[in-house]
Amino acid sequence: MKRRLPARFFAWHGCPMPRLDFWYEFASTYSYLAAMRIEPLAKAAGVEARWRPFLLGPIFKAQGMETSPFNLYPLKGKYMWRDMARWSEGLKLPKFVPPKSFPAHPLAASRIAVALDDAARPDFTRAVYRAEFTEGKDIADPATINEILKKLGHDPAAMAAKSGEQPVKDRLRANTEEAAKLEMFGAPNFVTEDGELFWGNDRLEQALAWAKKK
Amino acid sequence: MKRRLPARFFAWHGCPMPRLDFWYEFASTYSYLAAMRIEPLAKAAGVEARWRPFLLGPIFKAQGMETSPFNLYPLKGKYMWRDMARWSEGLKLPKFVPPKSFPAHPLAASRIAVALDDAARPDFTRAVYRAEFTEGKDIADPATINEILKKLGHDPAAMAAKSGEQPVKDRLRANTEEAAKLEMFGAPNFVTEDGELFWGNDRLEQALAWAKKK
Numbered sequence: 001m002k003r004r005l006p007a008r009f010f011a012w013h014g015c016p017m018p019r020l021d022f023w024y025e026f027a028s029t030y031s032y033l034a035a036m037r038i039e040p041l042a043k044a045a046g047v048e049a050r051w052r053p054f055l056l057g058p059i060f061k062a063q064g065m066e067t068s069p070f071n072l073y074p075l076k077g078k079y080m081w082r083d084m085a086r087w088s089e090g091l092k093l094p095k096f097v098p099p100k101s102f103p104a105h106p107l108a109a110s111r112i113a114v115a116l117d118d119a120a121r122p123d124f125t126r127a128v129y130r131a132e133f134t135e136g137k138d139i140a141d142p143a144t145i146n147e148i149l150k151k152l153g154h155d156p157a158a159m160a161a162k163s164g165e166q167p168v169k170d171r172l173r174a175n176t177e178e179a180a181k182l183e184m185f186g187a188p189n190f191v192t193e194d195g196e197l198f199w200g201n202d203r204l205e206q207a208l209a210w211a212k213k214k
Numbered sequence: 215m216k217r218r219l220p221a222r223f224f225a226w227h228g229c230p231m232p233r234l235d236f237w238y239e240f241a242s243t244y245s246y247l248a249a250m251r252i253e254p255l256a257k258a259a260g261v262e263a264r265w266r267p268f269l270l271g272p273i274f275k276a277q278g279m280e281t282s283p284f285n286l287y288p289l290k291g292k293y294m295w296r297d298m299a300r301w302s303e304g305l306k307l308p309k310f311v312p313p314k315s316f317p318a319h320p321l322a323a324s325r326i327a328v329a330l331d332d333a334a335r336p337d338f339t340r341a342v343y344r345a346e347f348t349e350g351k352d353i354a355d356p357a358t359i360n361e362i363l364k365k366l367g368h369d370p371a372a373m374a375a376k377s378g379e380q381p382v383k384d385r386l387r388a389n390t391e392e393a394a395k396l397e398m399f400g401a402p403n404f405v406t407e408d409g410e411l412f413w414g415n416d417r418l419e420q421a422l423a424w425a426k427k428k
Contacts, residue, residue, distance in 0.1 A: 063289065073277050075277065075399040076277075076399045078397065079397070079411065079413055184289075185290045185293065197296075199297075202414075202417075206300070
């Protein structure tokens with residue numbers, strides 16, 4: 001009989017953990033839920049989550065949609081707002097507050113997220129989502145982003161400058177092109193090392209189980 | 215301290231169980247998964263599931279869609295077929311076989327389901343889904359439906375006659391109109407007694423928990 005050791009044993013001993021790519025977009029409501037859930041679940045599964053921001057705009061456009069499906073199909077949109085309120089309550093997150101304008105412009109926040117290093121990206125991402133979906137703030141407003149950066153100990157002016165540099169812009173564009181190549185059509189997504197695509201916050205557990213199996 | 219008795223205690227003593235309406239459509243792949251899952255989960259939750267067939271055609275048309283979103287958005291469609299294969303494997307259902315033509319014409323099967331009584335509807339529904347999604351059969355072919363009815367101990371000729379009667383047609387139309395009034399935009403759906411709508415096979419557990427809470 002083969003004995004399986006717990007994932008934390010391998011992590012402890014420096015053995016590489018299986019990886020799961022977490023693809024999210026800042027205007028996406030269900031990406032927010034996934035961002036709030038993924039860390040403890042990935043840790044418990046012994047899976048390393050890699051946070052990868054991308055833009056849904058070009059992905060929607062390639063499917064013939066000029067805006068979010070939640071705007072194109074109003075009944076689906078109305079349901080989504082209700083579903084978000086229920087999930088927020090169930091997860092004991094702060095009360096969900098639909099943004100005044102949806103979807104938000106995600107470009108500035110996305111470039112900052114790309115410019116930050118892997119270790120800093122999750123905290124920044126969660127703070128942006130909290131501002132957007134629980135505090136009624138506009139994430140396209142530089143004041144919103146600057147306040148978040150300051151609170152997290154980053155230099156807002158330096159980060160604004162860095163996020164405007166060509167290599168950062170190129171990295172975000174490359175992420176979005178990779179998302180298209182992986183045949184994503186919405187957000188969030190989880191992609192395992194063997195290329196299995198899982199779409200939606202509600203597939204997080206299945207994606208982690210798949211990543212762990214390998 | 216208030217002591218809560220298990221749901222089966224109330225069921226045993228004739229106290230009415232909370233009810234959950236299960237709204238499904240015969241061409242819908244995720245309705246198939248929900249149909250295969252709901253009975254044991256509802257029983258464990260002490261919730262009575264009421265099976266309610268309806269037609270998605272008019273629901274899609276009202277949103278400006280002439281066919282299934284899985285056909286209108288091919289990437290989403292491609293993902294759905296993969297997702298169905300994964301779910302089928304995870305649930306240990308027979309191997310998932312995408313039907314030759316999608317979506318199937320659900321009218322004949324839906325009218326039979328409406329014509330059957332509440333106790334007979336679940337077995338018939340599951341048998342139709344198995345034929346459609348695991349045996350490569352066309353559910354619009356009377357031979358498929360007749361074979362299912364015979365195996366379940368019904369008289370195919372009598373059921374065909376009954377399902378063509380006006381009151382049966384009216385009941386199916388009324389179901390679909392009620393679905394529209396409940397603001398459904400896809401299938402499957404679960405609706406609690408207090409009118410809470412849950413959309414999608416992956417919301418079944420949440421819907422049962424909500425129904426139970428009341």
